[in-house]
Amino acid sequence: MSSLDTIPVCTEVASGNVEPLLHEIRHALQRLAEGKEGTVIDLKRLPLAPGEEERIEATLGTGEVRAEIDALGPTLIQETSYPGVWLITHKNADDVVVARFVEVTYIPELLRSQQADIDAGIDRLEDELKN
Amino acid sequence: MRKDQNLGEYLRMQGVSRRGFLKFCSATASLMALPPSAVSQVAEALATARRPSVIWLSFQECTGCTESLTRSHAPTVESLIFDAISLDYHHTLQAAAGHGAEAAREAAMEENKGEYILVVDGSIPNGNNGYSTIAGISNYEMLKEAAANCFAIVAVGSCAAFGGLPNANPNPTGAVAVSDIIKDKPIINVSGCPPIPVVITGVLAHFLTFGTIPELDALGRPAAFFGQNIHDRCYRRPFYERGQFAETFDDEGARKGWCLYKLGCKGPTTYNACATLKWNQGTSFPIQSGHGCIGCSEPRFWDKGGFYDPISAGQWGSRDALLGAAAAGAALGVGSALAARARKKKAQAAEEV
Numbered sequence: 001m002s003s004l005d006t007i008p009v010c011t012e013v014a015s016g017n018v019e020p021l022l023h024e025i026r027h028a029l030q031r032l033a034e035g036k037e038g039t040v041i042d043l044k045r046l047p048l049a050p051g052e053e054e055r056i057e058a059t060l061g062t063g064e065v066r067a068e069i070d071a072l073g074p075t076l077i078q079e080t081s082y083p084g085v086w087l088i089t090h091k092n093a094d095d096v097v098v099a100r101f102v103e104v105t106y107i108p109e110l111l112r113s114q115q116a117d118i119d120a121g122i123d124r125l126e127d128e129l130k131n
Numbered sequence: 132m133r134k135d136q137n138l139g140e141y142l143r144m145q146g147v148s149r150r151g152f153l154k155f156c157s158a159t160a161s162l163m164a165l166p167p168s169a170v171s172q173v174a175e176a177l178a179t180a181r182r183p184s185v186i187w188l189s190f191q192e193c194t195g196c197t198e199s200l201t202r203s204h205a206p207t208v209e210s211l212i213f214d215a216i217s218l219d220y221h222h223t224l225q226a227a228a229g230h231g232a233e234a235a236r237e238a239a240m241e242e243n244k245g246e247y248i249l250v251v252d253g254s255i256p257n258g259n260n261g262y263s264t265i266a267g268i269s270n271y272e273m274l275k276e277a278a279a280n281c282f283a284i285v286a287v288g289s290c291a292a293f294g295g296l297p298n299a300n301p302n303p304t305g306a307v308a309v310s311d312i313i314k315d316k317p318i319i320n321v322s323g324c325p326p327i328p329v330v331i332t333g334v335l336a337h338f339l340t341f342g343t344i345p346e347l348d349a350l351g352r353p354a355a356f357f358g359q360n361i362h363d364r365c366y367r368r369p370f371y372e373r374g375q376f377a378e379t380f381d382d383e384g385a386r387k388g389w390c391l392y393k394l395g396c397k398g399p400t401t402y403n404a405c406a407t408l409k410w411n412q413g414t415s416f417p418i419q420s421g422h423g424c425i426g427c428s429e430p431r432f433w434d435k436g437g438f439y440d441p442i443s444a445g446q447w448g449s450r451d452a453l454l455g456a457a458a459a460g461a462a463l464g465v466g467s468a469l470a471a472r473a474r475k476k477k478a479q480a481a482e483e484v
């Protein structure tokens with residue numbers, strides 16, 4: 001039996017949602033540049049035709065920063081070729097995508113060290129030094 | 132997770148960092164169809180959430196709904212939601228059987244009086260109660276007894292929500308929906324044959340997060356998932372608007388991915404989240420795979436004419452005349468969503484008569 005990816009799938013269909021989404025990102029970036037708040041767009045909420053998510057990704061391209069967080073499965077944080085526009089992909093422990101966001105911000109919240117983790121870290125380091 | 136623990140404490144004990152918790156909250160907010168801006172509220176609520184008791188009753192069903200749920204595509208996040216509820220009785224999943232299992236159900240009901248969530252899959256035979264029994268107790272009796280002291284009922288699947296397949300003509304068992312029997316409790320209908328697994332978990336996550344009933348549509352379904360029809364969110368919609376329809380499953384239109392309306396797609400009258408949430412780890416949904424929607428999340432979908440007949444043919448008279456009208460309407464850019472809603476209302480009114 002042939003594997004799934006050898007079955008031809010029509011990928012030229014357009015939902016008409018890619019361009020509006022890219023404009024939404026442009027508007028969000030303009031707002032950010034004017035000192036207003038950032039924006040998060042949930043990519044799984046939009047009706048997209050097969051291949052369109054890849055088109056969005058290709059249009060945004062990859063920028064200078066790429067980070068991987070290892071918490072409840074991997075999370076990939078990629079700055080796109082447009083500084084301030086980040087693509088965030090949350091995967092579970094089985095490497096399956098559970099949520100995908102475009103975040104328009106200076107630095108995604110998840111990249112910062114979190115206060116609760118810092119506090120727990122101080123305790124651990126103190127314990128370590130006592131022993 | 133201990134019953135007196137809140138979710139925040141539980142996750143910390145499991146070694147989940149604050150970052151991991153925020154990721155869990157983002158995925159949960161996305162699961163509940165909440166805007167990403169709601170993540171901080173979700174985080175605040177989840178950190179202190181207590182573990183609700185859930186009793187799951189399976190009546191006249193094919194176990195497809197439980198299968199769907201146990202195949203949900205986000206094991207890490209969703210198993211956390213499952214750890215976070217206390218599934219005190221589910222006779223398909225639990226190891227115990229017979230009188231021991233029923234005793235455990237009764238104990239959980241007593242202990243969580245007025246607070247437990249009752250999940251039901253399957254319809255209830257209301258002609259002869261002997262058609263379906265568990266440990267000698269009829270489905271009707273068990274539902275009445277378990278519903279009496281619950282906080283709310285989640286009717287999972289089209290059978291529990293609307294009677295589903297067992298209720299199809301000639302309905303030999305006299306199958307009815309939960310809402311036909313229970314009138315004094317909030318009922319959330321999570322319809323679908325089966326329902327999308329993340330919708331089931333999304334509703335449980337809503338309880339867990341907010342401890343309230345989510346906003347419902349006119350048929351008692353959570354509006355976050357059933358507020359829009361398949362057609363409104365279908366990526367083939369531009370073809371519908373241009374009147375470009377596949378006529379057979381292997382013609383040029385089918386190969387080019389045109390609209391499946393003429394091949395019986397029930398998307399215009401079907402409210403569900405398949406077009407965005409999709410199935411099988413978010414891979415695809417029927418229309419993306421080249422088959423029309425069969426309307427499985429709507430009442431009496433089984434009796435609404437052939438799956439391969441256009442909606443117009445099944446419900447509203449002559450097939451050819453109406454197909455012509457639909458195509459002309461599409462070409463003129465008539466608001467098809469409005470038309471679909473009107474059709475749906477009409478269909479509901481016709482059913483209520």
Ligand code: SF4
Nearest residue numbers: 362365390391396398
């Ligand atoms: S009729 Fe079906 S295939 Fe056509 S646009 Fe509507 S939902 Fe999509």
Ligand code: SF4
Nearest residue numbers: 403405424425426427
């Ligand atoms: S596309 Fe239609 S028939 Fe298929 S699962 Fe979704 S609602 Fe049911």
